[in-house]
Amino acid sequence: MNALTRIILFAGRYAVGILAVLTMLSFRSVPEKDSGVKQTTTRPNIVIIMADDLDSKQLSCYGGQNIKTKNIDRLAAQGLKFNNIYASEAMCVPTRASLFTGLYPVRHGSYQNHKPVYDNLKSVGHYLADLGYRVGLTGKDHVTKPKSVFPFDIIEGFEPNCVSATDEYSLDAVKSYMTASEKPYCLFVMSINPHTPWTSGDTTEFDAKKLKLPVDWVDTPVTRRQYVKYLAEIRRLDNQVGDIAKLIAETGQDKNTILIFLGEQGAQFPGAKWNLWDSGQKSSMIVKWPGKVKEATETNAIVQYEDITPTLIDIAGGKAIAGLDGTTFLPVLNDKSKTARSFAYGIHNNIPEGDPYPIRSIRDGRYKLILNLLPKTEYYNRFMMTRERMDRNTVWFSWVDKAVDDANAKKITSRFVNRPAVEFYDLQNDPFELNNLAADPAQVKRIERFTNELRTWMEQQGDAGASIDIAIRK
Numbered sequence: 001m002n003a004l005t006r007i008i009l010f011a012g013r014y015a016v017g018i019l020a021v022l023t024m025l026s027f028r029s030v031p032e033k034d035s036g037v038k039q040t041t042t043r044p045n046i047v048i049i050m051a052d053d054l055d056s057k058q059l060s061c062y063g064g065q066n067i068k069t070k071n072i073d074r075l076a077a078q079g080l081k082f083n084n085i086y087a088s089e090a091m092c093v094p095t096r097a098s099l100f101t102g103l104y105p106v107r108h109g110s111y112q113n114h115k116p117v118y119d120n121l122k123s124v125g126h127y128l129a130d131l132g133y134r135v136g137l138t139g140k141d142h143v144t145k146p147k148s149v150f151p152f153d154i155i156e157g158f159e160p161n162c163v164s165a166t167d168e169y170s171l172d173a174v175k176s177y178m179t180a181s182e183k184p185y186c187l188f189v190m191s192i193n194p195h196t197p198w199t200s201g202d203t204t205e206f207d208a209k210k211l212k213l214p215v216d217w218v219d220t221p222v223t224r225r226q227y228v229k230y231l232a233e234i235r236r237l238d239n240q241v242g243d244i245a246k247l248i249a250e251t252g253q254d255k256n257t258i259l260i261f262l263g264e265q266g267a268q269f270p271g272a273k274w275n276l277w278d279s280g281q282k283s284s285m286i287v288k289w290p291g292k293v294k295e296a297t298e299t300n301a302i303v304q305y306e307d308i309t310p311t312l313i314d315i316a317g318g319k320a321i322a323g324l325d326g327t328t329f330l331p332v333l334n335d336k337s338k339t340a341r342s343f344a345y346g347i348h349n350n351i352p353e354g355d356p357y358p359i360r361s362i363r364d365g366r367y368k369l370i371l372n373l374l375p376k377t378e379y380y381n382r383f384m385m386t387r388e389r390m391d392r393n394t395v396w397f398s399w400v401d402k403a404v405d406d407a408n409a410k411k412i413t414s415r416f417v418n419r420p421a422v423e424f425y426d427l428q429n430d431p432f433e434l435n436n437l438a439a440d441p442a443q444v445k446r447i448e449r450f451t452n453e454l455r456t457w458m459e460q461q462g463d464a465g466a467s468i469d470i471a472i473r474k
Contacts, residue, residue, distance in 0.1 A: 045257040046186040052195040053077050055322050056263040056284035069240030079288030081298040082446040086344040092278035096143040100124050102309035102324035106461045112349045124309045125151040131316040139190035162192040167200040194233030201232030216432045218399035218409040261286040276346040276361040277433050301332045301340040349469040354381040358469040362454040369450040370423035373466040378417050
């Protein structure tokens with residue numbers, strides 16, 4: 001039996017595995033050490049602006065050619081740009097739960113979209129409050145319940161409903177929160193842009209015919225029209241970043257405030273969100289920290305959203321919390337290290353957004369392994385592919401129509417629906433993951449090593465694979 005065969009059998013074994021109850025219970029409680037404050041000087045305020053379904057490749061500071069994101073670009077010129085930050089699960093609720101708890105999805109419990117976290121956990125709201133911080137949140141509030149797990153001060157100002165047709169916002173309450181106390185604060189500004197329905201922003205800035213589309217898309221008039229709407233919301237997001245940066249300066253806090261921008265996961269276009277290709281999993285992060293982080297720098301250090309809360313604790317002067325999955329990347333911010341972790345991991349459970357289609361992934365700085373645990377099943381997502389609401393899924397069906405007599409469109413749509421058990425990519429030479437190297441004899445040993453690393457991580461997480469991608473009884 002060759003190595004590739006063993007890998008495929010491994011994928012199948014996990015497809016029928018049963019999650020042991022005792023294993024799950026062992027991960028539901030998160031022990032912690034004393035988080036007493038270290039000796040520190042004046043501790044900085046922290047403002048974190050998070051996008052919603054952002055294709056980070058569209059940001060001009062990340063190489064985007066369709067829009068000039070001047071405010072986000074300015075932030076990059078003033079701070080450190082991360083080129084390798086990844087969401088472990090490319091959907092909103094799991095990513096935000098990982099951000100706040102420092103845990104991977106199986107361990108925090110929100111391993112399916114809109115599934116709540118376990119109610120016995122702690123989050124950044126506890127950890128920073130224990131260190132003397134006020135912890136607030138304004139905007140999208142999907143992951144703020146239960147209050148016992150997410151004890152944020154909820155601040156008015158930004159729209160909390162990500163599918164709102166409008167996105168009016170005010171900075172009055174945000175300014176009041178920033179200036180209300182001598183205590184330092186950590187404020188999460190959670191934008192709803194550019195999440196669907198793509199009804200905010202000025203579309204007149206963009207010419208659909210001149211847009212440069214990703215190479216893993218099918219070029220249709222419908223796609224271009226929808227893309228214009230999407231870019232208009234990225235403009236809206238960029239304006240919000242500029243407004244928050246200006247507010248920090250106006251309140252005289254810019255010298256002692258860390259400003260972080262986060263891109264979340266990819267866009268609601270086929271092959272991005274709700275998938276583990278880089279178009280969905282790869283994100284963006286920029287950190288401005290006056291006097292601490294060098295301006296106009298970038299790093300290839302691999303980090304995940306689970307690493308952010310441990311880093312905030314470290315910045316605030318706290319001790320590391322035992323039991324978290326993430327680790328601090330403060331040495332990267334301080335330019336004391338060029339690396340943070342060896343691998344980034346990915347998990348996808350398709351329910352409730354479609355039929356069961358569990359996927360797992362692992363990547364280092366160059367290569368990526370994806371295991372599709374039910375490869376004989378067709379991938380289906382109800383938000384992009386449901387024939388009952390074709391009016392809401394016009395992009396996908398325009399791709400399908402073109403695939404009838406267009407070979408490239410047929411290849412892209414087939415890749416999306418029918419997937420092999422094993423995918424392996426050289427991301428340096430194939431960033432859009434279009435050339436599967438799983439059958440390449442030169443990659444057999446590397447694939448075997450990645451598979452073993454992924455299996456070890458799944459076992460540590462209590463992740464039995466396909467058996468957890470099932471409907472949850474309420």
